[in-house]
Amino acid sequence: MSQGRYAELNLGQHVGDDNADVRRNRTLLAESLQVSADRVAAIDAAHGNKTVVVDQGGTFGQVDALITREQDLGLLALGADCATVALADPVARVIGAVHSGWRGVAADVVSVAVREMESQGAQPERMTAVIGPAICPGCYEVSEEVRNEVAGSVAAAAAETRIGTPAVDLQTGIAAQLREVGVMRYFTDPTCTYESERLFSYRRDGETGRHGMLIALAGDST
Numbered sequence: 001m002s003q004g005r006y007a008e009l010n011l012g013q014h015v016g017d018d019n020a021d022v023r024r025n026r027t028l029l030a031e032s033l034q035v036s037a038d039r040v041a042a043i044d045a046a047h048g049n050k051t052v053v054v055d056q057g058g059t060f061g062q063v064d065a066l067i068t069r070e071q072d073l074g075l076l077a078l079g080a081d082c083a084t085v086a087l088a089d090p091v092a093r094v095i096g097a098v099h100s101g102w103r104g105v106a107a108d109v110v111s112v113a114v115r116e117m118e119s120q121g122a123q124p125e126r127m128t129a130v131i132g133p134a135i136c137p138g139c140y141e142v143s144e145e146v147r148n149e150v151a152g153s154v155a156a157a158a159a160e161t162r163i164g165t166p167a168v169d170l171q172t173g174i175a176a177q178l179r180e181v182g183v184m185r186y187f188t189d190p191t192c193t194y195e196s197e198r199l200f201s202y203r204r205d206g207e208t209g210r211h212g213m214l215i216a217l218a219g220d221s222t
């Protein structure tokens with residue numbers, strides 16, 4: 001529904017888009033997973049590693065990971081260069097959604113989320129993870145200081161841009177963090193947000209929308 005720089009499926013509130021359009025976009029997304037719009041719990045990212053277990057919809061501020069055991073409750077992580085991650089243990093029926101940019105990788109938010117899922121009965125060896133699109137290392141120039149900070153948490157995230165300047169590889173870093181906590185089954189969407197016109201990129205466009213990753217536990221009958 002969104003127009004202009006927010007076209008088309010902007011899911012982010014408080015980014016300058018029309019709120020009614022954002023609500024309609026979120027409803028379209030929720031209904032695509034057969035979840036009702038008021039049963040979506042959305043992360044309002046703090047760029048840290050705070051993880052919260054939820055049992056109802058709403059916006060959860062200052063949080064970077066949401067976990068639930070509730071059926072038909074969608075968990076929504078948003079991004080516009082930052083990576084989103086969906087996690088599921090289909091046996092324990094525990095799911096999680098994570099937002100992780102460079103600060104999230106430095107704070108190892110994905111491991112914190114996996115551990116919290118374990119406390120809810122999940123087991124890493126049964127989990128599947130999906131790492132959503134993010135800005136690729138070739139495009140993601142950062143300061144040497146930022147690269148060092150991220151590499152201090154996970155060495156695999158240290159990278160170079162196409163022109164040889166310091167960069168962060170969010171997806172490779174997150175994959176290494178998942179393996180470290182025993183999640184060996186993960187899939188990565190290699191699309192670069194900066195290079196793809198289909199996705200939002202804060203680095204490319206500044207004031208822009210947010211795409212997202214939504215995960216929900218289906219009912220037993222579906």
Ligand SMILES: [Zn+2]
Nearest residue numbers: 136139192195
């Ligand atoms: Zn790129």
